[in-house]
Amino acid sequence: MKRTDLKQIIAQELEVELEILHPDLELSKIENYDSVSVLSLMLALDEKAGIKMTPADTRGLRVYGDIERLAEKQGIALTD
Amino acid sequence: MNTVITGMHYCLPKKRLTNDELVSRFGERQIKSIVKMAGVQERRVVEAGETASDLAYLAAIRLLAGRGIDPKEIDLLIFASQTADYQIPATACVLHGRLGLDANCAAFDINLGCTSYPYSLSVAHSMILSGVAHKALVLNADALTTVIHPLDRGLVPLHGDGAAATLLEPASGSGGFVGFLLGTDGSGYQHLIIPASGARIRRTDESKQEIRDESGIIRTKEHLYMNGPAVFHFSIYKVPEVIKQALNRFNLTINDLDLVLLHQANKTMVDQIYRVLEVPPEKRFYFMEKIGNLSGASTPTLLAEAWRQNRLRPGTRTLLASFGVGLSWGVTVIEWPDDLKPAFTASIESEEAS
Numbered sequence: 001m002k003r004t005d006l007k008q009i010i011a012q013e014l015e016v017e018l019e020i021l022h023p024d025l026e027l028s029k030i031e032n033y034d035s036v037s038v039l040s041l042m043l044a045l046d047e048k049a050g051i052k053m054t055p056a057d058t059r060g061l062r063v064y065g066d067i068e069r070l071a072e073k074q075g076i077a078l079t080d
Numbered sequence: 081m082n083t084v085i086t087g088m089h090y091c092l093p094k095k096r097l098t099n100d101e102l103v104s105r106f107g108e109r110q111i112k113s114i115v116k117m118a119g120v121q122e123r124r125v126v127e128a129g130e131t132a133s134d135l136a137y138l139a140a141i142r143l144l145a146g147r148g149i150d151p152k153e154i155d156l157l158i159f160a161s162q163t164a165d166y167q168i169p170a171t172a173c174v175l176h177g178r179l180g181l182d183a184n185c186a187a188f189d190i191n192l193g194c195t196s197y198p199y200s201l202s203v204a205h206s207m208i209l210s211g212v213a214h215k216a217l218v219l220n221a222d223a224l225t226t227v228i229h230p231l232d233r234g235l236v237p238l239h240g241d242g243a244a245a246t247l248l249e250p251a252s253g254s255g256g257f258v259g260f261l262l263g264t265d266g267s268g269y270q271h272l273i274i275p276a277s278g279a280r281i282r283r284t285d286e287s288k289q290e291i292r293d294e295s296g297i298i299r300t301k302e303h304l305y306m307n308g309p310a311v312f313h314f315s316i317y318k319v320p321e322v323i324k325q326a327l328n329r330f331n332l333t334i335n336d337l338d339l340v341l342l343h344q345a346n347k348t349m350v351d352q353i354y355r356v357l358e359v360p361p362e363k364r365f366y367f368m369e370k371i372g373n374l375s376g377a378s379t380p381t382l383l384a385e386a387w388r389q390n391r392l393r394p395g396t397r398t399l400l401a402s403f404g405v406g407l408s409w410g411v412t413v414i415e416w417p418d419d420l421k422p423a424f425t426a427s428i429e430s431e432e433a434s
Contacts, residue, residue: 035234035295036113039312043352055309 003078006049006071010064013037013044023065051076082256083205083248084417088384089143090244091135092124092371093223093430097240106233114237119347123240123372125225132163132221132377133171135243135430137178140219142426143245144179149215151180156213157187158204160196160376162405163223164189167278175219186213193272194343194404195262196220196376197244197383198412202260204248216248222375224304227274229290231298235306238346240372244380255417258397260410261326265318268407271310276301311404315349319403320356326411327399334359337413338396339386343403344368344378353401365391378402387423394420 004018011018014032027033038058045051051071060066068078099121103111115121126135136159144151157179159172166174172187181187186207190200197220204216221243228235276287287301299305319342327333334340340359342350344367354364367385374381379402386392396416403409 031109032113034110034113035297035308036110036117039308040117040348042309042312043316043348055307055313058309 001049001071001076001078003068003080006068006078009044009048010041010067013041021064023063023068025064027061027064049076050074081209082251083208084251084255085246085414086249086421087143087147087247087424088244088380088387089139089146089424089426090242090377090381090384090428091139091142091430092240092242092428093126093130093135095125095127097123097125099237102237105231106237110233111237114234117346117348118238118373119366119369120238120372122370123225124242126223126241130223130430131165131226132161132223132241132243133159133165133175135223135241136161136219136221136245137175138430139243139245140175140179140217143247143424144217146424146426147247149247152182153215154179154181154217155185156204156207156216157181157185157219158190158200158216159187159219159221160190160192160200161221162191162193162376163221163226164191172219192406192408193222193375194345194378195402195406195408195410197379197402198260198400198410199262201246201248201257201412202262202410205257205260208248208250214250218246218248220244220246220376220380222377224375227304229299229303232303234295234297234308235304238373240374242371242374242377242381244377244384246380251417253417253419254395255415255420258332258413258415259326259330260412261322261329262408262410263322264406264408265314266406268310268314271307271314271407272304272405274302274304311407312349314407315345315403316352316356318407319401319409320353322409323353323357323399323401323411326401326413330413332397332413334363336397337363337399338393339363339365339391339398341365341379341382341386341398341400343401344382345373345404375404384423388425390423392416392420392423394418
């Protein structure tokens with residue numbers, strides 16, 4: 001999967017510009033990132049990228065890079 | 081032999097809680113986010129002193145009067161709720177007295193939330209089939225807003241209060257229940273809980289202290305807590321699986337159903353379950369936008385409203401699936417009899433409880 005495609009999904013869900021999504025970006029700094037949007041993200045990542053996010057995974061998300069690492073952990077290689 | 085639902089009615093409190101009011105309480109961004117996910121614009125909430133059983137009483141008394149049934153004919157009363165009037169006695173006993181039911185009428189509570197409808201139907205169905213009862217009145221009611229902290233920005237926007245009454249009788253001809261599938265995952269009991277609400281954690285000054293969690297939600301240990309991600313995950317993955325399991329057990333497919341009714345937890349969740357099960361749009365039905373998630377009253381109110389909107393027809397099949405606190409789930413399929421009565425269309429509005 002292309003890294004930009006993953007970013008596109010997340011940018012759309014969180015209503016942010018794709019360009020701001022860099023590995024060290026703290027998700028809590030995103031205005032629309034809250035306890036509700038994380039559920040939408042759970043759904044969108046599964047539907048559009050095949051990434052399964054468990055409740056424990058959602059608690060572990062701190063920075064954008066954590067989502068990419070979750071994808072790679074599930075065998076979804078991200079290409080540039 | 082089978083049993084059939086011969087009448088339904090529901091009742092909602094008069095007081096409305098709109099999104100505009102919630103914007104001033106929680107801020108525009110939070111409400112925009114939760115409205116986008118849950119699809120709830122307005123909820124009905126009880127006034128101080130009004131209880132779930134008051135709503136159940138009104139739904140029941142109007143249904144009995146509308147169907148021309150003498151309350152003395154009822155020989156089984158089930159009150160299913162998580163917001164009972166008292167810890168002791170069972171609220172069913174209180175309602176038995178208020179409704180003027182006969183001394184030979186069994187009355188008891190079932191303590192279940194969102195899944196209470198298929199569970200209570202299966203109990204009433206079984207008691208009729210075994211000859212213990214002949215005419216059952218099943219009341220599913222909840223006033224969850226009384227146990228949600230008013231500053232819990234995760235739960236307040238989702239929930240409303242309400243009650244539904246269902247009459248169940250032996251089938252005289254066609255129609256009835258195709259089957260029930262009930263289940264539980266008790267390892268998840270802590271995901272929806274009022275911690276200080278019984279013997280395990282006693283109510284003390286400490287349990288009344290407000291807590292602000294990492295997402296900014298405020299509550300005390302005497303208020304309802306929901307682990308949102310855990311409940312959401314359970315609902316979107318486990319529920320489609322158990323519905324498929326039920327259909328397999330009943331030798332049915334989605335094609336054999338005319339209507340698929342799901343617990344109205346939130347619209348995104350319901351849509352996802354519909355999508356996974358490939359339920360076509362004409363077999364879907366929603367009733368949450370103006371009332372919210374009614375917990376145990378959600379599924380029966382949805383069914384009663386479908387009836388009122390002429391979505392139930394003689395000879396058709398309706399699947400009901402409820403899921404939530406426990407964690408638990410219940411699925412049933414109903415075949416409507418050829419002599420299905422028209423919907424009971426009395427007022428659904430509450431009035432001052434008597």
